Amino acid sequence: MCGRYALTSTADYVGEALGVLMSEGFPARYNIAPTQPILVVVAGDRQDRGSNLPDRRALLVRWGFTPAWVKDPKDFPLLINARSETAIGKASFRAAMRHRRILIPASGFYEWHRPPKESGEKSQAYWIRPRNGGVIAFAGLMETWSSADGSEVDTGAILTTAANRAIRHIHDRMPVVIKPEDFTRWLDCKTQEPREVLDLMAPVQEDFFEAIPVSDRVNKVANMGPDLQEPVEIETPVKPSKKPDTDNGQLSLL
Template identity: 40%
Template sequence: VVTTSSPKELSRYLGAAEIVDVLGGEDHNLAPTGQLPVVWAEARTGDGGRGLTRVLGTARWGLVPKWADRPEIGARMFNARAETVAEKPAFRAAYAKRRCLIPVDGFYEWGVGRENHAKQPWYIYRPDGDPLVLAGLWECWSPPDTQEGELKTCTVITVPANNDLRPVHHRMPALLPPEDWSDWLDPGEASREILDAMLRPAADGLLSRHPVDRRVNNARNKGPELLEEVTDDSDLLPLGQERLW
């Protein structure tokens, strides 16, 4: 994924009243196990009574369930399918009580051309420049039998691709519009039916995409030049194996 917005920009856009972590700098190629910006809700008591406060922080991409013996399991928990997230042991507790917003500039996906069958990366983003707000889950994991601090981790929920992205891939991250943010973050109010209804493909026409250089295949490459459009004359087919989503 691509993350370039400052903490102040993200907190203003997402209505976060508090920033608790120092977010990393710009990253034009953030891969699983990297630190993602996330917003979650915490119950606070103020002059107006008890309410929820949105908090902006970071979490390692790849959810580590509370019951895990070791954190390495998170490396393969970077996404969760909407169709099964409420039942999977790794995700069901977080889906019930620990949902979050994950703001990114855009994300990469890979397709295959007819001629040479080489993986072609595409950058997917909003043409108006606004962040994509991904539906996510977060969890805090503590090492058993040690006094080490908690590790906050997260995962991205995925849904079937919309018509715009289906030529590249059959899955995409679930995107949440502003009117869904409060219910998504609330750990106690939204019913299972309401939550499930939020996890749907993005409306056609919301996103743009263009092919980018294969240097993005190496997560050590981080620069803004990765976003530049490259000429690609191959007729893309859907990639049969998931790369991220």
């Protein structure tokens, strides 16, 4: 899963990386948590085709997906992630997979290695970032929930996939990363049906990310400084799995 991430680049850099015009700046965020507002990029509806930028726009949504048919969000679980292998058929995500696919810019994400309780070992947090730096784009889904009084809340979730060998020793899931050359196809919900973008939801290549052990300060939402990403020494580092992949990068729909 992905329960915390960061976006620390400037608005101009993010806009250039995702091909979207950013109307205003925003502060660096080192510990983005569920229920907080997150920046997302969606396909636009621009009529004027004279611009050199792709037809996209940026907006803020609440991290925690709420399907339109939910009557009271208090009685519904907080959906911060959606499994890419099953989202196409799940009642909660089916409509969003067809009509509201989004990109979620990030500088990286945090994950925890949690050993079995009987081992007596403590959990270890990792800051997982692209080796080459820069901004990446998670695949996401968006839904606008409307209350009985007519108020609306835009909500979103991050799609996850099976972790590759480089991350699997930490956690068995990781966010789906959409490559820049695939941004347009992922966001195009008018001509690209869900089954036609399934290939984009495979695990990213093995050497794309690097995992850095960090302190457990990231566990607390109140901690929001750059010190959260400072490396720490761990006594017994967990080594990446050497087991060969058996799925050949294919996604299961079951």
